Amino acid sequence: xxxxxxxxxxxxxxxxxxxxxxxxxxxxxxIDMSKEIDGLQEKLKKAAEDFYxxxxxxxxxxxxxxxxxxxxxxxxxAMTDYWFELHGDRHYADDKAIVGGIGxxxxxxxxxxxxxxxxxxxxxxxxxxxxxxxxxxxxALRLMQLAAKFRVPVLSxxxxxxxxxxxxxxxxxxxxxxxxxxxxxxxLKVPIVIIVIGExxxxxxxxxxxxxxxxxxxxxxxxxxxPEGSASILYRDASKAMEAxxxxxxxxxxxxxxxxxxxxxxxxxxxxxxxxxxxIATVKKAILASLTELEGLAPEELVAQRIARYDKLGQWQx
Amino acid sequence: xAAWFRRSKQKILSTERRNVAEDLWSKCPGCSEYIYRQELxxxxxxxxxxxxxxxxxxxxxxxxxxxGSNSITExxxxxxxxxxxxFKARKKYTEQxxxxxxxxxxxxxxxxxxxxxxxxxxVLAVMDFSFIGGSMGxxxxxxxxxxxxYAREHRFPMATISxxxxxxxxxxxxxxMQMAKTSAKLxxxxxxxxxxxxxxxxxxxxxxTASYAMLGDVILAEPGALxxxxxxxxxxxxxxxxxxxxxxxxxxxxxKGFVDHIVHRKDLKSTLVNLISFFxxxxxxxxx
Ligand SMILES: [Zn+2]
Numbered sequence: 001x002x003x004x005x006x007x008x009x010x011x012x013x014x015x016x017x018x019x020x021x022x023x024x025x026x027x028x029x030x031i032d033m034s035k036e037i038d039g040l041q042e043k044l045k046k047a048a049e050d051f052y053x054x055x056x057x058x059x060x061x062x063x064x065x066x067x068x069x070x071x072x073x074x075x076x077x078a079m080t081d082y083w084f085e086l087h088g089d090r091h092y093a094d095d096k097a098i099v100g101g102i103g104x105x106x107x108x109x110x111x112x113x114x115x116x117x118x119x120x121x122x123x124x125x126x127x128x129x130x131x132x133x134x135x136x137x138x139x140a141l142r143l144m145q146l147a148a149k150f151r152v153p154v155l156s157x158x159x160x161x162x163x164x165x166x167x168x169x170x171x172x173x174x175x176x177x178x179x180x181x182x183x184x185x186x187x188l189k190v191p192i193v194i195i196v197i198g199e200x201x202x203x204x205x206x207x208x209x210x211x212x213x214x215x216x217x218x219x220x221x222x223x224x225x226x227p228e229g230s231a232s233i234l235y236r237d238a239s240k241a242m243e244a245x246x247x248x249x250x251x252x253x254x255x256x257x258x259x260x261x262x263x264x265x266x267x268x269x270x271x272x273x274x275x276x277x278x279x280i281a282t283v284k285k286a287i288l289a290s291l292t293e294l295e296g297l298a299p300e301e302l303v304a305q306r307i308a309r310y311d312k313l314g315q316w317q318x
Numbered sequence: 319x320a321a322w323f324r325r326s327k328q329k330i331l332s333t334e335r336r337n338v339a340e341d342l343w344s345k346c347p348g349c350s351e352y353i354y355r356q357e358l359x360x361x362x363x364x365x366x367x368x369x370x371x372x373x374x375x376x377x378x379x380x381x382x383x384x385x386g387s388n389s390i391t392e393x394x395x396x397x398x399x400x401x402x403x404x405f406k407a408r409k410k411y412t413e414q415x416x417x418x419x420x421x422x423x424x425x426x427x428x429x430x431x432x433x434x435x436x437x438x439x440x441v442l443a444v445m446d447f448s449f450i451g452g453s454m455g456x457x458x459x460x461x462x463x464x465x466x467x468y469a470r471e472h473r474f475p476m477a478t479i480s481x482x483x484x485x486x487x488x489x490x491x492x493x494x495m496q497m498a499k500t501s502a503k504l505x506x507x508x509x510x511x512x513x514x515x516x517x518x519x520x521x522x523x524x525x526x527t528a529s530y531a532m533l534g535d536v537i538l539a540e541p542g543a544l545x546x547x548x549x550x551x552x553x554x555x556x557x558x559x560x561x562x563x564x565x566x567x568x569x570x571x572x573x574k575g576f577v578d579h580i581v582h583r584k585d586l587k588s589t590l591v592n593l594i595s596f597f598x599x600x601x602x603x604x605x606x
Contacts, residue, residue, distance in 0.1 A: 084592060086536065088575030102596050109596060135575060146535055149511055150597045 004067050008059050009270075012051060015044045048269050055219070057251045058242040061227055063219035064198045065161075068273040070280065071130075072099060072114025072157040075197060078280045079105045079287075080112070086143055088135075092172060095136030097128045097164070098208065100143040102152070106288050111147035113140045113208050114157035117198070130199075131164035134177035137207045141181050144188055153191040153291055156208045161226060163204030178207035185210035186310065187303050191294035193287055195265075196220045196252075197272075212306050213290040214260060216252035217279065218267040222260070223250040259313060346370050348542070362583045371520065371540045371583055375422075376429045376444040379479050383435055383587050384442070390433040393441075393465055398425050399457040403490050411488040418449045427451075427482070428458045430465035432474070436591045437601040441469035444479045447521070451483035454526055458486070459496025462530065466503040466514075475513040475594050480531045484524020497529035504533050513597045515590065518545050518568065518577070532576065536593055538586070539568035539577045 005013055019040045026033035055063065063069075076083060080103035087094040100113045115132065118124030140156075147154050163174055185192060185208075192211030200209065200222030216222060225233075227245040232238040234247075245251075255261035265282050268275035294302065343352045348370030358365070362382060363372040374382070384390055398415075405411040419425060427449040431442050443465045445452045454462075462478065469476035485493040504514060516534030518527075521544035528547055531537075539545060546566035554561055564570050571577045581589050 082592065082596070084579065084589070084596075086578040087572055088577060090532075090575055093575045094573060102593075104596075139575070149508075149535070150513070152597075 006059075006062050006066065008062070012044070012048055015040070015047060019044065045269075052269055052271070056242070057221070057245040057249070057254075058227060060219045060251050061199075061221045061241075061245055063271050064221055066219075066271060066273055067119070069198060070272055070276045071119070072116045072159060072197065074276060075157060075280055075283060076101075076103065076112055076114055078277070079103075079284045081105075081107070083112075086146075087139070089138035090142060091135065091138060093133070093135040095128075095133050095139055096126055097130050097132040097160070098136030098140055100139055105155070105284060108288065108291055109152050110155045110287075111143050111152050112155045112157070113143060115160045115205070115208065117159060128164060130160050131162055132160065132204060132207070133164050133166070133169045134172045134174050137163075137174075137177035137181050140208050141177075141184055144181075144185065144192075148188050148190050151190055153193065153294070154188065154211070155287060156192065156194045156211065158194060158196045158200050158205045158209050158222075159198030160201055160204045161199050162201040162229075163207065175203075178203045181207045182210055186306060189299035189303060191291060191297075191302060192306075193290050193294075195283055195286070196222050196261075197283070199226075201226050210306075210310070212294055212302065212309070213262050215263050215265050215283075215286050215290075216255060216261045217265045217272060217283070218252060219271050220252060221245070221250040222252075222255055223248045344372070364583050369541055369582065371542060373447060373481070373520065374583075375448060376424070376446040376479075379444045380429070380431065380433075380442075382583070383590065384431070384433045384440075385435060385437065390431050393430040393432060393468060394461050395425070397457055397461055397464075399455050399486075399489075401488075402456070402492055403488070405488045405490075407488075414450060414488065422446065422448045424449050426457050426461065427453060427455075428461050430461045432468060432472070434602055435587065435594070438591060438594045438599055439472070439474045439602050440590075440594065441465050441472075441474050441476045442479070443477075445481050445526070447481040447483070450486065450488075452481045452526075453483050453486035453493070454496050455486035455489040455493045456496060459493070459499050462496075462500050463503045466500070466507050470503075470507045470510050470512055473510075473512070475515065475597070475599055476507060477515040477517060477590065478530055478534075479517045479519060480522040480526050481519045482522055482524070482526035482531075484526055494525065497525045500530045501533060504530055508535075513594065513599070515593060517581075517586070518571075519543050521545070523547065523549065534578075535597075537576065537578050538581045538589065539571065539579075540583060540586075541568055541580050543568040545571050545577075 019037060022033055022037055022040060083101060083103040085099060085101035097116060099116045103110055103112050115130055116127050117130030118127035144154050194209050194211040194214040196216040198220055202225055227241040228238045230244040230248055231240040252261055252264040256264060265286055268278045272279035342355055344355055344358055345352055346365040346368060348365055349368035351367050353365060363374050401411045424446055428443055428445045433440060433442060443462050466476055507514060514535050516531050516537045518531055518539040522531050523546050527545060544566055545568060550561055550566060568577060568580050572580055
């Protein structure tokens with residue numbers, strides 16, 4: 001059970017508390033209240049299912065940021081039989097907000113890239129709150145090119161509130177680093193599987209987010225800007241984030257409708273952090289299934305399909 | 319085939335025996351503790367207290383990593399330096415070469431071998447700092463270049479273990495060009511999709527760092543190894559400032575993005591084997 005409860009989850013917690021107090025009453029008075037308790041528990045289960053199935057977009061954004069939500073390294077450590085981290089962009093730094101390395105998942109070799117948030121203040125400072133600098137994108141680029149050389153498929157786990165908006169990041173070419181990745185990833189001659197495990201903010205997410213398959217976990221979001229960012233620009237009021245989330249249609253189902261996301265991966269009731277094992281197993285299954293589909297394709301065919309995938313995105317009239 | 323290998327091993331043994339009385343204990347430059355020599359040797363010459371990595375020379379790495387003398391073929395053992403420039407400073411280059419050979423029992427600052435590591439074929443070039451500071455002259459450059467070609471032709475992975483003060487001044491621009499030659503050979507090797515693993519040990523500097531040592535598909539470093547281009551003293555004099563703590567150490571390079579992973583010597587063999595296997599190479603059917 002999660003220790004950290006979001007504001008909108010509180011009604012459910014009240015029901016939980018009621019079950020607890022009923023149990024205490026039963027014990028204290030030495031009476032059998034198992035029927036009442038069973039009934040309440042059934043009611044809670046049903047209520048929770050309905051509740052989490054029908055979250056608003058803004059609520060999903062908050063779920064995506066839940067402090068106990070599994071991060072990239074949680075997935076990597078649990079999914080891999082072998083994992084060896086590779087560091088550095090060979091130019092300026094080793095960016096802690098993007099991890100990378102080689103690993104095997106279900107016996108399949110993969111080059112794994114993951115945007116990494118921290119847990120707690122110290123870890124978050126170390127990971128720069130999951131906001132990559134240009135070096136992170138250049139490390140990812142180097143590792144993806146290494147993967148292509150040895151015909152190893154790429155897995156990218158997306159989870160960022162955005163590329164770091166800093167002075168140094170601009171001086172060292174944040175935009176160039178992201179742009180370069182988009183170009184190289186679009187014709188990389190090995191399969192690329194993308195999973196949005198948390199937040200998919202803008203170019204910062206897309207910089208490691210171009211591929212052959214894109215999956216989003218149920219409580220994630222992916223858009224051109226964060227709802228708060230959009231609210232403060234379009235409404236001049238960051239508190240209008242809820243409206244902005246709806247206006248931009250940032251939820252996984254929206255992205256499926258736009259043809260950007262292939263499939264929404266279900267999360268356990270209450271979110272990935274309530275049962276990380278199950279979430280990780282779901283993600284692993286999706287990765288292995290897409291590898292089976294993609295492995296058989298000749299590199300030219302793979303690249304042609306990837307280009308066609310992006311070619312058709314967008315809506316217009318003429 | 320491997321006679322050179324047995325011979326030099328015997329030599330190491332007899333040196334050890336001679337030094338036993340006076341050299342029972344070694345003082346660790348890392349933590350100043352005295353370590354019983356035998357303990358140190360059992361621990362691959364790594365300080366059990368602070369993990370300072372003592373130098374082990376080229377034969378040390380060959381013993382540590384490769385499957386044994388039967389699996390090892392030395393490549394170009396007779397290729398040695400000549401004094402192309404008739405170089406003379408305080409000493410003649412020819413005298414320096416003779417003295418280095420006498421002191422180390424080595425013919426050059428690098429040994430290149432085709433061998434197996436846990437049954438995986440590998441071409442390995444190991445430098446030795448004790449031979450004129452592990453400097454790269456024409457012979458070192460040529461031996462490494464031929465080793466890379468050998469790896470390309472046989473489709474074997476290639477690894478180098480560097481420890482070097484840089485290019486060998488006694489050969490002037492000819493030694494400088496070894497940087498270009500080895501890098502060119504690595505370009506061909508890369509185009510043929512070969513795996514190159516560069517291992518940096520203490521110290522790796524100058525022209526070796528500025529050529530093959532920095533060109534690995536994967537770059538590993540031993541903990542605490544000094545790695546850089548210009549010497550710390552030169553930098554300090556030039557900029558007129560003190561250098562930051564840990565400057566040019568392996569951990570500094572990891573932080574700055576130039577090293578993939580720092581690997582403790584006890585894990586070096588398993589790390590190499592895992593990398594070679596991961597990147598698609600297979601064990602030799604017959605390693606006899
Ligand atoms: Zn020590």
